[in-house]
Amino acid sequence: MSTKFYNTITRQKETFTPIKKGEVKLYTCGPTVYDVAHIGNFRAFLFEDLLKRFLLLKGYKMTHVMNITDVDDKTIKQSIEKKIPIQELTETFTERFFDDLKRLKILPADEYPRATAHIQSMIKMIKKLIDGGFAYQAGDGSVYFSIDAYPEYGKLVHLDFGGQKSTERIISDEYTKDNPQDFVLWKAWKEEDGNVAWDSPWGKGRPGWHIECSAMSTEYLGAHFDIHCGGVDNMFPHHENEIAQSECATGEPFVNIWMHCEYLLVDGGKMSKSLGNYYQIFDLLEKGFTPETLRYILLNTHYRKTLNFSLSKRHEADQAVQRISDIYERLTSFVGDKTASASFPKVFNDFVKALENDLDTPQALALFFNWIKQTNHRLDEDSLTLEDGASGLRFIDKFNSIFDLLPGRIEIPATVLSLLNEREEARTNKNWKLSDDLRDKIHKLGWLVKDTPDGAKCQPV
């Protein structure tokens, strides 16, 4: 059985073979910390989380690096507008970012290199590019990458720059570059940059946006590594430029597989602050979404399809997540601690196969829910063996290691517990009126009562 991933660069599903047997080196584009990341950003991060968890399940040793962009036009602009020193601004939003990652149960990367801590690596790489004849310092003092020096430029997004006539709007104010499409590696200092500057062989300035990922990925993962991910919007120019810089600087192929996550729309359109549908993780949790329902919603659509998010999806997701934790509890109490199992149900194989097929999460979830239905059915008619129950628990465990949709144990407050006991007593006395009143009372406290053969159970509404 082989794992296949859709490679943006070849536009095909390809069998995944790591460069070094049993090990995967993964680089994922991280946030620019000038503001709080939104739900759309997290779609990509969650897709990457799933990819990583799946590769871990397959037994690979993972090295995962995610950059933190803490210097660029946007961070500088924000710091000026808000009159906050740039370090303070980026530190704040980096913290917020890590909080959100944790909330969504995204596994931490091995390294989160910050751009500002790797200026020297970038300078070194730029130097190499100049020495190799791939870059030049222009009249404005900035250093540019010359796309004419790299004939393969455009191979990721399949754009042909060679024969193209520049459009007028590009020509207008770009007199300093050899080719209007050349992109900046080192930006010469300008007044509005304030004290955001580093010394370099080309004078005071700061790195261009793309060079950080090339320099840092090379530093942490080597010149040539396995997988690089990001959102589709990063394909051009960001990733295209990374390829150019890296391959010219190191002389080696850069990345084997490029994977890109599609956009997330909200209510059928782009998210925008003015429409009031610009959501951050914090907002959504406030509105009653749980980390699990968010994970479900974001992972239930295949990563290469646009996902249309809306608040109304919450109900569907709540139900689905509840169904999963219900079967988990049901099986747990059925099996108790009597049996451990070394096997998996037959569907487990298909489940893994679905994910091996370019991370077909909808299919994998479908198989899982199908299995839940069958298992419930067999529990109902009392035909499930303990061994089946135990292997089912193992399946859920593996399932959860990838999707992470089981909520943690929730403590039931003492007040609710005592009301619950009262109600049980009322029920044994067949005092239905009191029992129903108590159920209402408990409901008003935010808990739903379920009478099961094993006694009353209770879950948050």
Place this chain on the structure above:
RNA sequence: GGCGUUGUACCCAAGCGGUCUAAGGGGACGGUCUGCAAAAUCGUUAUUCACCGGUUCGAAUCCGGUCAACGCCUCCA
């Protein structure tokens, strides 16, 4: 203008040439269970896959065209 993606039930969403008279989730309706609920379960909800042609023994799946939506072609996950 160039490159590319998408169009499957009331909603979300798989499917990648035959096991498709099309999975799974949500919703709705009806039955079983239950003191009543909740949960679970059973049944119903697309002979049809935007539309029109073509290839094929066979197409939701391949090809051509039409319509619709969308993305990229310098700073956005």
